[in-house]
Amino acid sequence: MAKCFLVLAFLAFLLPAAYAMCHPDDLQAPRGFARKSNRRTLQQQQPNTITGTNNSVRSGSGNIVSGNSNTVVSGDNNNVSGSNNTVTSGSNNVIVDSNHVVTGNNNTVSGRNNMVTGNNNVVSGSNHVVSGDNKVVTGG
Numbered sequence: 406m407a408k409c410f411l412v413l414a415f416l417a418f419l420l421p422a423a424y425a426m427c428h429p430d431d432l433q434a435p436r437g438f439a440r441k442s443n444r445r446t447l448q449q450q451q452p453n454t455i456t457g458t459n460n461s462v463r464s465g466s467g468n469i470v471s472g473n474s475n476t477v478v479s480g481d482n483n484n485v486s487g488s489n490n491t492v493t494s495g496s497n498n499v500i501v502d503s504n505h506v507v508t509g510n511n512n513t514v515s516g517r518n519n520m521v522t523g524n525n526n527v528v529s530g531s532n533h534v535v536s537g538d539n540k541v542v543t544g545g
Contacts, residue, residue, distance in 0.1 A: 453477075460485075465496075475500075495524075516545070 453462045459474040465481045473488040481496040488503045495509045504518045512521050515529045522536040530545035 452466050453468040453470065455462065455468075456471045457473050457475070460470045460472065460476070462468050462470060462477045464479040465477055465483070467482040468477045468480065469484045470477060470486075472486045472490075475485045475488065475490045477483050477485060477492045479494045480492050480498070483492050483496065483498045483500070485492060485498075485500045487501050487505075490500050490503065490505045491507070492498055492500065493506065493508045495507060495512070497510055498507050498512045498514070500507055500512075501515045502517055505514045505516075506520045507514055508522045509524045509526070511524055512526045512528070514521050514526075516533075517531045519528050519531070519533045519535070521528050521533075523540065524538045526535055526538070526540045526542070528535050528540070528542045530543050532545055533542050535542050
């Protein structure tokens with residue numbers, strides 16, 4: 406199976422006019438490799454809980470990430486849902502809805518398009534930029 410894949414790769418890149426015949430089962434090897442690789446990546450991220458699509462935890466543990474295209478770059482015990490949210494660093498944050506960027510600890514962020522830097526902030530609404538500690542921002 407793998408030999409056919411290598412032959413096809415050679416022919417596709419070096420001999421574009423060439424023609425190769427392979428049985429469809431021979432093409433299962435690359436697909437199987439991709440599945441195993443993805444499974445291995447998720448195992449390295451445990452004990453994080455990751456569901457949804459395009460979600461990732463680069464460093465940290467105890468994170469719960471769901472929804473779509475959410476990322477925890479570094480931190481522990483963050484709860485992230487919604488879409489396109491990023492925790493650049495920090496722990497114990499709760500982030501819902503979409504397009505937030507959070508750096509710090511113990512923040513609660515909801516709504517859309519908020520940027521929060523600091524600790525112990527509560528932010529809801531849209532398009533807020535909050536920096537510092539112990540802030541409460543709503544509306545928008």
